[in-house]
Amino acid sequence: MTATYEAIATYTAPSAQASYTFTSIPSTYTDLVLVCNVKSSAATSRTLYATYNSDTGSNYSMTRIFGDGSSAASSRTTNQTGIDIGYLPGANGTGFGTVNFSIQNYSNSTTYKTGLYRWGSEAAASGTRYVAAGVGLWRSTSAITSISLAFDSAGDIATDSTFTLYGIKAE
Amino acid sequence: MATYIQIGSTVTVGSGGASTIDFTSIPSTYTDLVLKTSLRLDDLGDWCFLTINGSSSNFSGKELTGNGSAAASYSRTTNNFIVVTNKSTYTANTFSNAEHYFTNYAGSTYKSFSADQVQETNATAVNMMMDAFLWSNTAAINQLTISPSVGNFVQYSTASLYGIKKD
Numbered sequence: 001m002t003a004t005y006e007a008i009a010t011y012t013a014p015s016a017q018a019s020y021t022f023t024s025i026p027s028t029y030t031d032l033v034l035v036c037n038v039k040s041s042a043a044t045s046r047t048l049y050a051t052y053n054s055d056t057g058s059n060y061s062m063t064r065i066f067g068d069g070s071s072a073a074s075s076r077t078t079n080q081t082g083i084d085i086g087y088l089p090g091a092n093g094t095g096f097g098t099v100n101f102s103i104q105n106y107s108n109s110t111t112y113k114t115g116l117y118r119w120g121s122e123a124a125a126s127g128t129r130y131v132a133a134g135v136g137l138w139r140s141t142s143a144i145t146s147i148s149l150a151f152d153s154a155g156d157i158a159t160d161s162t163f164t165l166y167g168i169k170a171e
Numbered sequence: 172m173a174t175y176i177q178i179g180s181t182v183t184v185g186s187g188g189a190s191t192i193d194f195t196s197i198p199s200t201y202t203d204l205v206l207k208t209s210l211r212l213d214d215l216g217d218w219c220f221l222t223i224n225g226s227s228s229n230f231s232g233k234e235l236t237g238n239g240s241a242a243a244s245y246s247r248t249t250n251n252f253i254v255v256t257n258k259s260t261y262t263a264n265t266f267s268n269a270e271h272y273f274t275n276y277a278g279s280t281y282k283s284f285s286a287d288q289v290q291e292t293n294a295t296a297v298n299m300m301m302d303a304f305l306w307s308n309t310a311a312i313n314q315l316t317i318s319p320s321v322g323n324f325v326q327y328s329t330a331s332l333y334g335i336k337k338d
Contacts, residue, residue: 005174037275069234072244119303131301133301
């Protein structure tokens with residue numbers, strides 16, 4: 001059977017926003033894909049975090065690989081309060097960063113939730129441009145019904161940033 | 172209802188080879204574009220140029236790459252070698268595999284796009300790459316052209332363009 005790729009919701013920031021949340025995510029898809037074209041309203045690059053179901057506890061962990069154009073590195077962070085899905089341009093950059101975040105089997109109630117993400121920030125200011133990929137784990141067996149996006153405390157989501165959530169249905 | 176819609180037809184290179192692969196008159200009605208390629212050359216190059224709207228200028232990028240023994244990162248600042256390909260000396264019948272994802276391609280901001288690209292051939296000296304690219308131009312993307320750095324595309328090379336519509 002053919003898998004379909006359907007938009008669940010989309011959002012374009014009309015002005016600087018502290019956060020955005022996709023709510024009431026239906027459980028009827030197989031996987032979710034979040035696509036972002038986003039920058040921070042802060043002066044410099046900031047980190048964008050994703051959290052699920054309003055859980056801001058230390059229930060997230062990430063392993064990532066990244067390159068800055070001269071060296072490659074890998075790192076891991078545990079017991080975090082959100083999944084770091086990108087270090088993205090700020091006002092001193094020339095444009096928006098891109099994020100593609102796939103969350104497989106998001107609606108089951110028996111396993112922890114794993115997502116694969118990749119992001120790029122070539123439009124950021126010199127010295128803060130990266131390409132990266134990683135995996136984020138939410139240690140909860142709950143089905144994902146909402147996804148909240150926010151930059152770290154120093155910045156808001158900039159005007160014209162876009163977030164689109166797609167559902168992939170295998171049937 | 173958003174779908175993943177093919178724009179035009181898949182380009183499949185015939186027995187005579189091809190010097191370029193072109194997607195023209197790309198409509199502005201989608202949200203994002205996805206370019207999928209499977210390429211091989213009849214010469215020794217392993218990169219292809221990508222021109223956008225006929226332009227080969229104002230490209231930059233960061234690359235993360237692994238070759239099976241080491242990982243490295245590179246900057247791309249002066250050329251538009253954007254699409255990987257297998258070269259003529261690689262294992263027979265192997266082609267590259269790449270996906271380039273253009274977010275907000277029809278907007279009025281600089282165009283950020285990403286790529287995942289591989290050259291697996293069951294041999295040494297091949298790479299997998301992940302890229303973050305930027306075309307510093309505010310024009311909507313309406314044309315994509317892939318051309319080899321040397322030689323021509325061989326038969327069975329393919330390229331497909333898809334539009335993703337958010338609503």
